Amino acid sequence: MTQPLLPDSPFPPPARPDGDFHDTLAQTLEKAPYLLVSLALHGLAALLLAGLAFLRPEPEAAVEIRMAVAPPPPEIVEPPPPPPESAQPETEEPVLVEADLPEDPEPLLAEDDAPDFAAGPDLRAETFAPIGLGPGGGGGGVRAGRPHGRGGGSPTEKAVAAALKWLHDHQAPEGFWDCDEFMY
Structure with a gap:
C-alpha cells in the first residue's frame, strides 16, 4: 500500500527504512x-x-573633586563688662507743699426729698433666720461679715442720679433710648 503524495505539500515524505x-x-x-x-x-x-x-566605548574616568574644609574662625573673646559704678544715686528729698483748701467742704450729696430705704430696718432679719444661728440669722455664705448697708455712699448716689437723668433725657417718645446725640 502506497500512500498518495500531495503535489504541493511542504512536508517531506515519511522516512523510508532504506533511505539515509x-x-x-x-x-x-x-x-x-x-x-x-x-x-x-x-x-x-x-x-x-x-x-x-562587548564593543561599547569605555566610560571616561570620573573626575574626582576634593575640597578642603576651611578651619573654623577663631573665637572672639569679648572682655567682661566693667563692674557697675558703686556710687549711690542722688535722691531728692521730698518737699511738702501746703495746699489752700477751704475750711468747710461742700457736702457731695445733694439734698432732695427721696426717701432713704437703706436706713430702714432689715425686713428679712426675722423671717429668714435659720434655726440654730441665733437671733437675726445670717450664717456664713458669700456675704458673711459684710455690712448690710445699701449703696456706696454719696459719690455713688450722685453718679447713679446723673445716669438716670441722662437716660430720661435721651428716651424717645416710643419708649426706647437712642444714642443719636448722646454726647450733650
Whole structure:
C-alpha cells in the first residue's frame, strides 16, 4: 500500500527504512528555504547584540573633586563688662507743699426729698433666720461679715442720679433710648 503524495505539500515524505539520514535532510532543506533564512536572521541578531555588549566605548574616568574644609574662625573673646559704678544715686528729698483748701467742704450729696430705704430696718432679719444661728440669722455664705448697708455712699448716689437723668433725657417718645446725640 502506497500512500498518495500531495503535489504541493511542504512536508517531506515519511522516512523510508532504506533511505539515509543525510538524504532525508537534504530533501527537507530543498523544500524549506525559509528555515535557512530564519537561522541567518537569528545569527545576525545575536552578532548585533554581542557587538553592543562587548564593543561599547569605555566610560571616561570620573573626575574626582576634593575640597578642603576651611578651619573654623577663631573665637572672639569679648572682655567682661566693667563692674557697675558703686556710687549711690542722688535722691531728692521730698518737699511738702501746703495746699489752700477751704475750711468747710461742700457736702457731695445733694439734698432732695427721696426717701432713704437703706436706713430702714432689715425686713428679712426675722423671717429668714435659720434655726440654730441665733437671733437675726445670717450664717456664713458669700456675704458673711459684710455690712448690710445699701449703696456706696454719696459719690455713688450722685453718679447713679446723673445716669438716670441722662437716660430720661435721651428716651424717645416710643419708649426706647437712642444714642443719636448722646454726647450733650
